[in-house]
Amino acid sequence: MFYSSAGLSFNSARDPYFRSSFSFILKNIIPGYVPPDCKRLKTTLLQKERARIEDLLKPIKSMWRKAGVTIVSDGWSDIRQRSLVNILAVNECGPIFLQAINNEDEVNTKEYIAEKLIAVIEDVGPENVVQVITDNDPVCRAAGLLIEEKYDHIQWMPCIAHTLSLALKDVFSPNNTGDVAFKDSHWISEVVEDAIMIKNFIINHTMISSILSEFSKLKILAIANTRFASDLVMLKRFRLIKQSLIMLVISDKWWPVYCNDNMEQAQLVKYKLTDNSWWKQVDYILSFTEPIYSMMRVTDTEEPRLHLINEMWNTMVEKVKAAIYKHESREPEEESAFYSVVHGILEDWWSRSKTPLQCLAHSLNPRYYSDSWINQAANRLPPHRDAEISQVRNNCWRKMFFTTDNLRTVKSEYGEFALLGTKHFSLNSRPDRDKLDPKMWWATHGTSAQAVQSLAFKLLSQPVSSSCCQRNWRTYDSIRDIVRDKLRPKWADDLVFVHNNLRLLSRRSEEYHTDREARYWDVGDDKFKSLGGAGILESANLSLDEPEFELAMIENIV
Known part of the structure; x- marks a missing residue:
């Protein structure tokens, strides 16, 4: 009844701390115990819990001097478009949430961003900080240069996963109709537009979605544009359920929809899904982008990757070339106009992303x-x-x-x-x-x-991505939702600090590695309620390095 009245997510029943508290109550009867009131929960008890978590984090922080640490930051806007900056400290021991800065009344200039990051660096200890990672925004790049001017040994690096996502976006969406590159790659955007049209048609018609479920346990995914490689992920799902989509449009059940509801568009959907040449184009896109997507998955994590990034990038480019040349039946020494376009995009983004620390880590x-x-x-x-x-x-x-x-x-x-x-x-x-x-x-x-x-x-202990910041936004979004819209910034920051760092500590426990429920609580998070409907993935709710959650979506586990 408490879950229903409070509107809690059923996923929270998997929370290991919730379960342990009930185990404690069952083993320890406390006569006359009265639960704390609202005021104590959000003031003294919250402060005590934050202090307890800070003590538990001390062993991890003690490793910073020897193993170094990366400061990662990412911006976000909540449901009321209030701007926030999330800052974490990361190394091989995991990401520790430091603070979320409410800058809704500030202008995000390079000086302002650099000032906030420098304050964090001073708090962590400049001697412990190896690098700072943000997204590829020009103002963040400029702020990074200001930090490098102040600290000789600290370098700025853009998030590599974000860089790869932007490179894929350029490959998928050539926007200069007079450019040679557009003529060689515009077909990709046409295929993607067709897939989006098909996806929207199916998702927006409940009856069609219901018919599709008869042929496939998997669902069409409506993926947020902010998610890394959203168009590519959509095409991968299309290819995975190809036969089910074809069976859908050639079945007798398709005819009522075909005849009575938007006949022209339904006819186009059927034509595309039964067109073998269209599917060959999808296969080609997936083949030459697979190395890029694979590298994105590997780098979209807090795991140490700094010493691997140079080789990974070179290997990725070689695999992209091999896939394109195989499709075009070319010899390695021949010229390929399409590969030149893709290679130019990748090289352009690599030139913006490579840093001296990557070369030094590669050397060691x-x-x-x-x-x-x-x-x-x-x-x-x-x-x-x-x-x-x-x-x-x-x-x-x-x-x-x-x-x-x-x-x-x-x-x-x-x-x-x-x-x-x-x-x-x-x-x-x-x-x-x-x-x-x-x-x-x-x-x-x-x-x-x-x-x-x-x-x-x-x-050898540093990451190359700020993805842990993006995953942290789902925690902040849950806490600063409409219900807690008037929550004081300090309370919200304390709640996020406790919540996020408890997750880090739980991942270091034995229960996390032996209890499936605890792992699903972690990857599903507070917003995870069910796998029903169209199968909607939001960037804040699912990152590329969460295979357990993706597996749950595919197998309908829950």
Whole structure:
């Protein structure tokens, strides 16, 4: 009855803290206990809970000095279009929510954003911060440059998952009709527009959706435009239920709709879904964009990826080229107008996204010096033989190590590491370069090269995405919904701090890894109520790195 009267999501019954509280009550009878009133809940008890959570987070924060930390930030507007900036601290231990800044009465200038981020950096400790990640907005880029001017060792980087999403958007939506690129790629936008038309027609007609459910357990997805790669995700779902869509439009049940409800559009839907050439175009789009989408999934997480991003990008471009050339039956040395368009878009976004720290982290990954990695491709070079990477790396050394002695020490240690020298590294370290995890390799073999080892520990622990900020918005949206529209900003911030960081702590518990209900509570979150209807995914409610929730949608688990 409490769930119904309070309008609570049934998903909250999976909350491990809710379940543990009932277990405690059953085991401990407290005579005369009176539940706290509303005022105590949102004042003293909330403050005590925040203080308790801060104590529980201390072991994670204590690792920041050794492992470094990335400050990530993202902007968001709530239901009343009030602007907020979300700031978290992330490394391999997970994302810790720091604060959400209410800036509805402020203008988001580069100075304002830089001021807020610098205040957070000072609070965390500049010596602990490795980099700052925001989205690709020009004002955020400008704010990042101001931060780099203030701190020599801290660098700004745009969210790589967002960068890839923008690159896909450019591939899917060429907008210059007089450009050569438009002539070579406009067919993609035509296919996407057809898919959107079909999706809207089916979703907007309840009877058609009901008929489709007879042929497929999966549903058409109405994906928010703000979600990463929304058009591509839509096409992937279309391909997954291709046969069901065809069966829908050729079935006898389609005729009543075909004849009586928007005949012209229904005829067009049927024509497209039964057109083999249209499906071949869909398959082609999915084939050459799959490497981009796969990389987006890998980077759209708080897991350490900084030391992998250079190789991942190069490998992605090679796979895109292979898919296009295979479709066009071209030899590698031939020219492809369409590939030139796609490659130009990818290179343009990469030039805006690559940072010196990526090159330095790449240089400190032992795997990239192993023969097994180098021999996988004809054009591969170890980082110390790559002229561009070496130049950027040396520039990083000069910015990070101010004294001549320190600079000479780190260069000497790196030289030994790159050339497989035995002064700082034993012969046993060589075969482990492509066998051990990079951090484990440095912990095992890098003790005699402490300057480079300390830097490796930090760079090999950093993410390349601000996706944890975006997932955090669903928590804030739940707390600052219409019901709590007049909630004081301080209370809302405390609630989000407690709620979000409790999730981080729960993921480190044994129950999280053994109890399926606890995991679904985490990925489903407070907005998760059911998998019915058309199957609507919003960017705030589902990120690309939540396979459990996607599996639930596909299999209708719940």
